[in-house]
Amino acid sequence: MAEKTSIVNQKGGVAKTTSTHNIGVALAKIGFKVLVVDLDSQASLTYSVGIDPLSVEDKNIVSILTAKSTVDIKECIYQVKTVENLYILPSIIDLAQIELEMFARSSREKILERALLPIEDDFDFILIDCPPQLSVLTINALSCSDSVIIPVKTDELAFRGLTQLEDTIEEIKELINPKLEVIGVIATMFEKISTEDKRVLKKLEEREQVIGIIKKTVEVKKGITKGISIVEAQETNEVSLVYKKVAKKLITKSEV
Numbered sequence: 001m002a003e004k005t006s007i008v009n010q011k012g013g014v015a016k017t018t019s020t021h022n023i024g025v026a027l028a029k030i031g032f033k034v035l036v037v038d039l040d041s042q043a044s045l046t047y048s049v050g051i052d053p054l055s056v057e058d059k060n061i062v063s064i065l066t067a068k069s070t071v072d073i074k075e076c077i078y079q080v081k082t083v084e085n086l087y088i089l090p091s092i093i094d095l096a097q098i099e100l101e102m103f104a105r106s107s108r109e110k111i112l113e114r115a116l117l118p119i120e121d122d123f124d125f126i127l128i129d130c131p132p133q134l135s136v137l138t139i140n141a142l143s144c145s146d147s148v149i150i151p152v153k154t155d156e157l158a159f160r161g162l163t164q165l166e167d168t169i170e171e172i173k174e175l176i177n178p179k180l181e182v183i184g185v186i187a188t189m190f191e192k193i194s195t196e197d198k199r200v201l202k203k204l205e206e207r208e209q210v211i212g213i214i215k216k217t218v219e220v221k222k223g224i225t226k227g228i229s230i231v232e233a234q235e236t237n238e239v240s241l242v243y244k245k246v247a248k249k250l251i252t253k254s255e256v
């Protein structure tokens with residue numbers, strides 16, 4: 001059965017998508033079969049792996065989360081062309097609309113878990129890129145995951161949002177999913193020359209299990225329009241090495 005990990009933070013623009021993509025590529029390159037799930041209606045992860053959401057309009061995450069869906073999830077999963085062993089369950093803009101429908105259903109926290117059940121044994125790892133809200137979609141991701149990775153941008157506002165996120169994770173552990181384990185925080189877009197970044201990183205390290213520090217660099221953005229992650233484009237780049245280290249943490253967790 002796949003190790004399922006949510007990449008989560010209710011703050012926007014903290015590198016959830018970038019982290020999901022790069023950790024997914026790192027795991028796939030080792031030889032694991034990996035599914036990345038785009039749970040964000042902005043469909044950034046879908047774009048990042050080189051898929052136009054319009055080209056998957058009929059078969060995507062919405063198809064399987066909709067009430068009374070009869071679509072086979074296997075038909076909604078696409079191979080990422082540039083990376084062997086990497087697959088995506090893509091998103092489209094309509095995902096925002098089905099949240100309301102999901103909210104009205106009973107067992108609303110378990111809709112994603114039920115949807116993923118038929119393919120769990122087909123993958124070694126499933127990474128879920130969560131939306132930037134503590135919405136019913138995020139709750140679904142946390143409810144079905146074995147573990148959580150939290151990307152946090154090294155600025156004061158991002159740091160302040162952590163308590164609310166950790167409270168939510170604790171509540172989900174208590175009420176819905178006792179197996180959920182926080183693997184740690186990735187400090188993202190860190191700029192060494194910034195005093196604020198250094199101060200926030202120090203506070204993060206004092207309070208959290210920091211499993212990686214990702215520097216802010218233009219190299220990360222470069223591949224996005226081509227659908228190529230930095231772990232693919234520049235295997236030995238410092239950022240790639242950190243994402244590979246984080247991937248190894250997940251492997252260790254899955255072996256326990």
Ligand SMILES: Nc1ncnc2c1ncn2[C@@H]1O[C@H](COP(=O)(O)OP(=O)(O)OP(=O)(O)O)[C@@H](O)[C@H]1O
Pocket residue numbers: 011012013014015016017018019040042044131132188189214215216217218220221224239
């Ligand atoms: N290490 C980095 N250096 C420079 N830019 C980065 C880095 N990591 C991510 N970015 C850029 O920051 C922006 C936000 O990143 P990303 O989309 O991964 O964040 P997110 O948390 O998924 O956002 P959202 O909450 O909107 O889904 C993107 O333009 C991305 O290319």
